[in-house]
Amino acid sequence: MLVLKINDYLKGISSTILFIQFSPSSVLFTFRNMAAAYLWTLFLGMLVTVSGTMGAALRKPVDVPFGRNYVPTWAFDHINYFNGGNEIQLHLDKYTGTGFQSKGSYLFGHFSMQIKLVPGDSAGTVTAFYLSSQNSEHDEIDFEFLGNRTGQPYILQTNVFTGGKGDREQRIYLWFDPTKEFHYYSVLWNMYMIVFLVDDVPIRVFKNCKDLGVKFPFNQPMKIYSSLWNADDWATRGGLEKTDWSKAPFVASYRSFHIDGCEASVEAKFCATQGARWWDQKEFQDLDALQYRRLSWVRQKYTIYNYCTDRSRYPSMPPECKRDRDI
Numbered sequence: 001m002l003v004l005k006i007n008d009y010l011k012g013i014s015s016t017i018l019f020i021q022f023s024p025s026s027v028l029f030t031f032r033n034m035a036a037a038y039l040w041t042l043f044l045g046m047l048v049t050v051s052g053t054m055g056a057a058l059r060k061p062v063d064v065p066f067g068r069n070y071v072p073t074w075a076f077d078h079i080n081y082f083n084g085g086n087e088i089q090l091h092l093d094k095y096t097g098t099g100f101q102s103k104g105s106y107l108f109g110h111f112s113m114q115i116k117l118v119p120g121d122s123a124g125t126v127t128a129f130y131l132s133s134q135n136s137e138h139d140e141i142d143f144e145f146l147g148n149r150t151g152q153p154y155i156l157q158t159n160v161f162t163g164g165k166g167d168r169e170q171r172i173y174l175w176f177d178p179t180k181e182f183h184y185y186s187v188l189w190n191m192y193m194i195v196f197l198v199d200d201v202p203i204r205v206f207k208n209c210k211d212l213g214v215k216f217p218f219n220q221p222m223k224i225y226s227s228l229w230n231a232d233d234w235a236t237r238g239g240l241e242k243t244d245w246s247k248a249p250f251v252a253s254y255r256s257f258h259i260d261g262c263e264a265s266v267e268a269k270f271c272a273t274q275g276a277r278w279w280d281q282k283e284f285q286d287l288d289a290l291q292y293r294r295l296s297w298v299r300q301k302y303t304i305y306n307y308c309t310d311r312s313r314y315p316s317m318p319p320e321c322k323r324d325r326d327i
Contacts, residue, residue: 092229106224115182117154131189141196
């Protein structure tokens with residue numbers, strides 16, 4: 001009975017206080033919106049505790065220093081280290097950005113880090129966190145944070161490449177200001193699905209649809225990458241908004257460099273043993289009802305572009321979209 005009452009209460013607050021205000025020139029995320037989103041997440045958490053219906057939670061990320069799992073890849077002098085390497089900052093100026101990558105390559109696992117994005121006028125900049133294999137028909141799992149003018153919301157773009165084919169972009173606004181505090185951005189990748197998560201809220205699922213003729217990242221180990229770079233030819237309003245270099249340097253901050261994956265630098269087949277890893281267990285082969293509810297909330301309230309519904313690009317809906325509940 002208590003679960004039903006909480007469900008009813010959730011429905012009530014979601015219909016009355018969760019909203020986005022639009023004006024002709026900008027999207028205004030008011031304090032009321034932010035508080036509503038916080039309450040929604042809080043009550044979803046209560047529902048988990050009371051009902052007990054949620055499957056096993058993902059293992060809590062382990063906070064480790066940058067140097068445990070990662071190395072710089074370019075423009076080393078544009079990375080600053082703090083607190084013994086437990087926190088780093090990437091700097092972008094008119095000369096160069098910078099980036100880093102994991103030491104190992106992985107096939108399946110749980111990968112996350114905490115990121116605080118470039119504050120203020122970040123138009124033209126892209127902060128990226130992604131997994132990628134290293135060949136021409138590569139697999140890739142992308143978080144890309146597209147900067148914007150001061151007062152405008154960040155856009156989070158996700159994409160999945162399989163066998164060299166991408167063009168699966170989805171874009172959302174976030175329900176908080178990602179420049180004020182650190183937030184977790186995570187990927188769960190197993191033989192059954194890829195889940196993109198923001199603070200443990202699933203924002204996207206890409207299922208294994210090999211039976212539908214859709215390739216799935218299954219046998220190419222990937223490294224984890226992150227970078228801060230200038231992309232003002234496309235990142236903000238399709239390239240209409242250019243980077244204001246008078247605001248440089250642009251700074252993105254990172255901590256909690258968590259990797260819990262099967263390292264496959266030598267023998268990839270070792271990682272494909274079904275059921276041998278915690279992320280392959282039954283409770284992680286699909287989202288549960290609560291997680292799908294959260295995903296639906298993101299879909300309804302914050303999605304601004306979805307390739308699955310773009311009929312100008314795809315007159316026929318891509319086959320994976322229905323299974324991924326992207327429509």
